[in-house]
Amino acid sequence: MLEKKKVLVIDDSAFMRRVISDIINSDHRFIVVGTANNGEEGLKKTQELDPDVITLDVEMPSMNGLEMLxxxxxxxxxxVIVISALTKEGADTTIQALGLGAVDFITKPKNIFKMNEEEIKTHILEKIFLASKIHNFPTRNEKKIEKHTVKRVFSSPSSNVKKIVAIGTSTGGPRALQEVLPYLPKELPACYVIVQHMPPGFTKSLAERLNTLSEITVKEAEDKDILRPGVAYIAPGDYHILIEKSSNSSDYWIRLSSSPAVGGHRPSVNVMLNSLSETNLDNIIGVIMTGMGSDGCEGMKNLKVKNNAYIIAQDEKTCVVYGMPKAVVESGIADVVVPIQRIAKEIVKAVEVL
Structure with a gap:
């Protein structure tokens, strides 16, 4: 019989500690070994109990969740799985937590008594199970990055875009993106289209957070956005992002689609990459980073075969989950496999040299 995975529940609400603990203990795979009502107690309990997974509320007295994390x-x-509120403030805080190293998050329903509904319970237990398999915690790049608060989307035409960089990522992605986008120079004649698996309401906060850290402009993609150099477009949660040629100019623009999920994902990395492949452009760089599963592998294959794209994959050592990059590497289409800290340099080199 497999040993149960140990879970520590940290929340300042006694009610929430009980609800979450009851959900976890209802599954034969897990056991709640302890609870804590603030970050300071949570650190002590982590040391004492050595849990396999921690669920963490962010808004707590004494030491809050971000400080503890x-x-x-x-x-x-x-x-660590963050328990998040379905609010703008909750989304902003969740993105900060993911940037600090939390592996995933769970949103509380607006009606807290719906926590016991089967669909929500199943969702929570699946997230904990996946988190319990994670044993890799890459060190953060401690370089201080100048914050850029006032920026405009460049008005220069898309013909000045020397390369289109397409990035796909999932679990561990917000932190990985924080290790890449802030290190890209704004003068680089490239634009960036990004799929990060994330539900609605969080991708805008992710884009805003990355924008404050980066020289380039980072925004949540909007329908009919024209691709501009020095701009990164993040697919909004619950929408596929496709790249198409404008019918009345040489521009390429973004189309958002609410067509069915592909491989369980909307947005899907494969959908974005396949749309890029159909443009027949030969100036594409594909980047695949940390994430569960194999979304992006099919699209990267198409880009390699049809568009002769240059493919960069994140290495196993620096991935939180070596799933999506592994699929690309094992398919033999990656041109280079590098640690997360080198991906920005590889992008710059590919844009300037290739």
């Missing part, structure tokens, strides 16, 4: 990931890293 910052200390934890530097001293005793564990897979």
């Amino acid at each position: 910052n200390v934890l990931m530097k001293t005793n890293p564990k897979p």
Whole structure:
């Protein structure tokens, strides 16, 4: 019989601690080994109980979740799932937590008594199960990045875009993107289209957070956005992002689609990459980073065969989950496999040299 995975529940609400604990203990794979009502107690319990997974509320007295996470990931890293509110403030805080190293998040329903509904319980247990398999916690790049608060989307035509960089990522992606986009120079004649598996309401906060850290402009993609150099477009949650040629100019623009999920994902990396492949452009760089499953592999194959794209894959050592890059690497289409800290340099080199 398999040993049960140990879970530590940290929340300042006694009601939430009980609800979450009951859900976890209802599954034969897990056991709640302890609870804590603030970050300071959570750090002590982590040291004492050595849990396999931690669920973490962010808004807590004494030491909040972000403060605890910052200390934890530097001293005793564990897979952490953040419990998030379905609000703009909750989304912003969740993105900060993912940037600090949380592996995933769960949104509380607006009606807290719906936590016990079967669909929500199944969702929570699946997230905990996947988190329990994570044992890799890449170190963060500690370089201080100048914050850029006032930026405009460039008005220069898309013909000045020397390369289109298409990036796909999932679990661990927000932190990985934080290790790449801030290190791309704004003068580089490239634009960036990005799929990060994430539900609605969070991709805008992710784009805003990355925009404050980066020289390039980072925005949540909108329908009919024209591709411009120095701009990164992140697919909004629950929409596929496709790249198409404008019918009345040489521009390429973004089309958002609510067509059915592909491989369980909307947005899907494959949908984005396949649309790029159909443009017949030969100036594409594909980047595949940390994530569960194999979304992006089919699209990268098409880009390699049809468009002779240059493919960059994140290495296993620096991935939170070596799933999506593994599929690309094992298919033999990756031109280079590098740590997350080198991906920005590889992109710059590919744009300037290739």
